[in-house]
Amino acid sequence: MDRSGGHNMPCSPRRRRLGAALGATLFVSFLALPALADETSDREYRIKAAFVYNFLKFVEGGRFVVPEVKKKDSDANDAIVIGVLGTPPSRIAFEEFKAKKVGARPLQVRWFKGLGQLTGEDGNVPSVHPDLDAIRRCHVLFFCPSEKSFLTPLLSSLRDSDILTVGDVPGFLEAGGVINLFIEDKKVRFEVNLAAAARARLTIRSSLLRMAARTVDHDPVETRDDQEKSGGSSHP
Incomplete structure (x- = not known):
């Protein structure tokens, strides 16, 4: 299901303040974009990285639950790990995460080669990413x-992981990603797949959803799983 426009969800004063803060941040980002055509991709990706950083403040559940300090090998200030998969048009934008925190939790960035960079001597791309275990440990x-x-093999390999997947790729939601960034009228916008978020056990606050250009509520990853279980057919 594709949903566009406003969301009539109750919003507490605290969430309204958070929404206003995010809106102000994104508004500043919008103003910065008209010059993109005359500058390097660093500027565009600094803005997109700012979106990703702000998303962290509006997502709950999954790996975003603060660890209980009483648990062994657990720390309430454990770092939030942001993985970057593939070849980024600008590396510097993501490196700047290292100086930021969400609450008391610092951010760490990990870099992973894309599947296209892992082509073997036989010319074939691996069906499973060799760093999948490390990728699964990202937030x-x-x-x-x-x-x-x-997108299809990568997102399918993460179907049981409570990871917030964010894309900068056309068709990302339709492949099973949670949030996708795109440029519209020289502005960075975002869209959300609610079903994919639910599969990852993530809750996205309504104050963020109201700012989305589009929301969809269909998870193709689960559909593919169901078809595989039924022998490749959409019918039992």
Whole structure:
């Protein structure tokens, strides 16, 4: 189901303040975009990185639950790990995460080669990413445009992971990603797949959803799983 426009969800004063803060941040980002055509991609990706950073403040559940300090090997200030998958048009924008925090939790950035960079001597792309275990330990996984041809195998391999997947790739929601960034009228916008978020056990606050250009409520990853279980058919 594709949903556009406003969301009639109750919003507390605290969430309204958070929404206003995010809106102000994004508004500043919108103003910065008209000059993009005359500058390097660093500026565009600094803005997109700012969106990703702000998303972290509006997502709950999954890996975003603060660890209980009483648990062994657990720390309430454990870092939030942001994985970057593929070849980023600008690396510096993501490196700047290292100086930021969400609450008391610092951010760490991990870089992963895209599937296209892992082509074997036989010319074949691996069906499973060799760093999948490390990728699964990320809180957020950002898909670079270089991964456009590999969305289906990559997202399917993460179907049981509570990771916030964020893409900069056309068709990202339709492949099962949670949030996708795109340019519209020289502005950075975002769209959300609610069903994919639910599969990842994530809750996205309504104050963020109201700012989305589009929301959809269909998870193709679960559809593919159901078809595989039924022998490749959509019918039992």
